[in-house]
Amino acid sequence: MTTHRKLAAILSADAAGYSRLMADDEAETLRALNDSRALFRKRIEAHGGRLIDTAGDSILAEFPSAVEAVDCAVEIQHELAKRNAQLAEHRRMQFRIGINLGDVIAQEDGTIYGDGVNVAARLQTLSERGGVCISGTAFDQVEGKLPLAFKFIGEQQVKNIAKPVRAYRVLNGVVIGSARQTGTSKRPRLAIGATAVITLLVALAIVWKFQGSATQRDSSADPAIAMPTGPSIAVLPFTNMSGDPKEDYLSDGLTEDIITILSKLPQIVVIARTSTFVYKGKAVDVRNVGRDLGVRYVLEGSVRRSDNQIRITAQLIDTTNGNHLWAERYDRPLKDLFALQDEITQKIVTELDVKLSVGEQARAWRRTTHNLEAYDYHLRGYKHLQSLTKEDLALAKQYFEKAISLDPAFASAYAKLGFVYLMNVVVGFSGSPSSDLDRAFELANRAITLDDSQGLAHILLGRVYLQKRQHDQALAFGKKAVELEPSGAVTHAVYAHILEASGQPNEALTQLQRAMRLGPAPEPWWPWLQSLCLKQLGRYDEAIAAMKRSIALSPGALYPHVFLVDIYVVAGRQDEALAESREVSRLYPTFSVDAFLAGFDIYRDPKMIPAYAANLHKAGLK
Numbered sequence: 001m002t003t004h005r006k007l008a009a010i011l012s013a014d015a016a017g018y019s020r021l022m023a024d025d026e027a028e029t030l031r032a033l034n035d036s037r038a039l040f041r042k043r044i045e046a047h048g049g050r051l052i053d054t055a056g057d058s059i060l061a062e063f064p065s066a067v068e069a070v071d072c073a074v075e076i077q078h079e080l081a082k083r084n085a086q087l088a089e090h091r092r093m094q095f096r097i098g099i100n101l102g103d104v105i106a107q108e109d110g111t112i113y114g115d116g117v118n119v120a121a122r123l124q125t126l127s128e129r130g131g132v133c134i135s136g137t138a139f140d141q142v143e144g145k146l147p148l149a150f151k152f153i154g155e156q157q158v159k160n161i162a163k164p165v166r167a168y169r170v171l172n173g174v175v176i177g178s179a180r181q182t183g184t185s186k187r188p189r190l191a192i193g194a195t196a197v198i199t200l201l202v203a204l205a206i207v208w209k210f211q212g213s214a215t216q217r218d219s220s221a222d223p224a225i226a227m228p229t230g231p232s233i234a235v236l237p238f239t240n241m242s243g244d245p246k247e248d249y250l251s252d253g254l255t256e257d258i259i260t261i262l263s264k265l266p267q268i269v270v271i272a273r274t275s276t277f278v279y280k281g282k283a284v285d286v287r288n289v290g291r292d293l294g295v296r297y298v299l300e301g302s303v304r305r306s307d308n309q310i311r312i313t314a315q316l317i318d319t320t321n322g323n324h325l326w327a328e329r330y331d332r333p334l335k336d337l338f339a340l341q342d343e344i345t346q347k348i349v350t351e352l353d354v355k356l357s358v359g360e361q362a363r364a365w366r367r368t369t370h371n372l373e374a375y376d377y378h379l380r381g382y383k384h385l386q387s388l389t390k391e392d393l394a395l396a397k398q399y400f401e402k403a404i405s406l407d408p409a410f411a412s413a414y415a416k417l418g419f420v421y422l423m424n425v426v427v428g429f430s431g432s433p434s435s436d437l438d439r440a441f442e443l444a445n446r447a448i449t450l451d452d453s454q455g456l457a458h459i460l461l462g463r464v465y466l467q468k469r470q471h472d473q474a475l476a477f478g479k480k481a482v483e484l485e486p487s488g489a490v491t492h493a494v495y496a497h498i499l500e501a502s503g504q505p506n507e508a509l510t511q512l513q514r515a516m517r518l519g520p521a522p523e524p525w526w527p528w529l530q531s532l533c534l535k536q537l538g539r540y541d542e543a544i545a546a547m548k549r550s551i552a553l554s555p556g557a558l559y560p561h562v563f564l565v566d567i568y569v570v571a572g573r574q575d576e577a578l579a580e581s582r583e584v585s586r587l588y589p590t591f592s593v594d595a596f597l598a599g600f601d602i603y604r605d606p607k608m609i610p611a612y613a614a615n616l617h618k619a620g621l622k
Helices: 018-024 026-046 066-084 115-126 136-142 197-202 245-263 273-279 286-293 334-351 358-364 372-385 390-406 411-426 433-450 455-467 471-484 489-501 505-518 525-536 540-553 558-570 574-587 593-598 608-618
Strands: 003-016 050-053 058-063 094-107 132-135 148-156 165-175 232-235 297-306 309-318 324-333
Touching: 003 018, 003 026, 003 066, 003 115, 018 026, 026 050, 026 058, 026 066, 058 066, 066 094, 066 132, 066 136, 066 165, 094 115, 094 136, 115 132, 115 148, 115 165, 132 136, 136 165, 232 245, 232 273, 232 286, 245 273, 245 297, 245 334, 245 372, 273 286, 273 489, 286 297, 309 334, 324 334, 334 372, 372 390, 372 411, 390 411, 411 433, 411 455, 433 455, 455 471, 455 489, 471 489, 489 505, 489 525, 505 525, 525 540, 525 558, 540 558, 558 574, 558 608, 574 608, 593 608
Parallel strands: 094 132, 232 297
Antiparallel strands: 003 058, 003 094, 050 058, 132 165, 148 165, 297 309, 309 324
16 A cells, blocks of 8 residues: 655544543444534544544544644534533533644555554643643644634653653633634724723724723733742632623622732732633633633622622632632622722632731722722723723713712822723824823823822823823833832733833833733733834744734724735835735725824834834835
């Protein structure tokens, strides 16, 4: 029998716990196995693959493309997860999938052999139940081409393979974008949903549409999500049990307040809300959350409001074994909400055995309002501030002003109202940018005067100073913000942005690395900012790769496409620059270099903007 060698993407799958399932119910297990095989066959064929073998409970397939293989595997796991959700846990048939891109030996009868196949089989054993694990060779082809988040799990020494294999897991439940991008990208609306407000404010004039998005782990900055040595926690979004989606603002606000309080404590590593909120509304295994986010503990709970009563349940779980450290239910009058927040947070700190000085306790639990109605308006305003439409910003402004009228000493409301004014300037809604920027400046200072422990207010002031091109002041307030909130992921990223614009790209990359540890599912503009830093350092190939990751996270966004044109020109890749400039013109037919760069004039170096303009013109943009 003749053979030949070829490069192929190999998918190896195996049913987890198959023997136990057969022992429990042979007929039902066989039916489930056949249904699963049919799903595999259908999806494999749809992605241009070929099913090779279905011996026992295993499945082997090959694809001409690693991208198609991974895309196929993720679709299969999502479909199987939906089917399993309808079954009792002990009857669920879950598969582990491994994918490798490598050289294989193919025979006339269609069978394949070799290390390329063996590595895929070994990766399958490294996968989680319902998960996908891929090799470094596959990841190198897939990175930036699929809306998926990956976690590097190190170089693995696998059986019968001489060299260690780089391995990556597809993060369960973390898909970039609310839907797969197909066909022609549409021009994005001025909206950003389900992201932290500061995130919206620091990407200069980056107005990207991405709703409920999680993002890709940046492997070039810090490829492994290492478990920290101190206590680490992820606060999952509390579930709104009222039955009315309009009440989400209350459960979301409670979650974010607890995250904010914990983020002020230097002894605790707290994962950013941008990473934890990707799990909102999803049934999750906290052990998987712990592995995906790199934390030891998870807090989850629920909120139910009825008239003037509120019920909050909360439970703290050790992700290493799934054990509950404590679980409580609180039934209180709504007026006791603030006391409940403090009680829950203090309970967490106690259980994590963090020793605090009196001064740290006072700073961490300082409350900026005792007026429940003002707090309610503040939460409503914050909900609207997360959508960058003109209408939502107007509503946010009204709600924050109402909160301030009810409590003139409400520091957080002043800071968030300042963000409204700043964003109207950044996204071009302001009829008087200079006066609105001055108003944001006044509000930031007022918030700090009322409560100087707020990282939020300090980072707002730093961002306003950056917009005014007063870099030394921007740097000072950015540094102060990260000192006040050492576990604030977006605070570190904002500070990185200030550093980059101030001509300190190395320091900016260090801050981004910290942000990415605290936010394993970072914001789409983070790889964009990383790319700008790398370009300043002359690391053009890395800068191009990072900017492509940003584009993959938000394909229709204008800014990463424009800056990719610039980097291509600087790197001497003129043909690619011309191709990318055509993409810019397709996305935005009325694009203007001068108008685009007008919102970007924040650099300390006066030569930066003219250089950008020259490079964009060289690629044919007008």
